[in-house]
Amino acid sequence: MTSHSHSHPPPTTFGLVEEPLEESGISVIAVHGELDLFTAPELKERLREHTDTVGPIRDLVVDLSGCAFVDASGCQVLLRAARRLAAVGRQLAIVNTSDGNARIFSVMGLGELFPVVPTRAAAAEALRRRGT
Template sequence: MATYRTGGCTVVELRGEMDIAAALDAAPHLDRATATAEPRLVIDLSPVTFLDASGLSLLCRAHRRVHAQGGRLAVVCDRPGLLRILGITGLDHRFRPVPTLAEALRRHGART
């Protein structure tokens, strides 16, 4: 997992299998990223190879926290299997994933 700032946005890049253990490890990073006023958060799922219900719950929690603070969230996902999971659960409509980090940053009006 990596967390960094670019163009006025916080990017949290999740990696590998997002199971319950990984979600528990990632939660504090996402909580810090969503604790500011009007956070602009990008969650990059590009390196994620597996996503279970705990990973989906983590994404939903980040979404709730961002919107409670008046911020914006973008999700990067280009893996067909993960996109299918988001579609089956209806979360594709909530997160509206984009295929690249560059597109997510543009969506947030990131300064480059």
């Protein structure tokens, strides 16, 4: 009798990578892995660093193109960051390429609160349009 092992792809390790966007005044935080109850606090802290300080970086893009899954706690973190930024005249845009993430954003109405777009270039353009 032979045993069959089922191979599942290992989960992507969660990580945050921050880099400036080509446009001045916009910073990108790229999320890799799943944004859920366990990882959302890390993103919340990184976003708080931006929402609580005033510096050369004005608007934020959270790039979820490397994020296969966002749960309600992840959405809550994005919503809070958008509100905190708006309170000081700044903006948040989301880059998303996942149909699953798009569904939860739609159900929660997040697309009405900040731009959800497929590329960083589209995010920069959406921020420019809203800022004028």
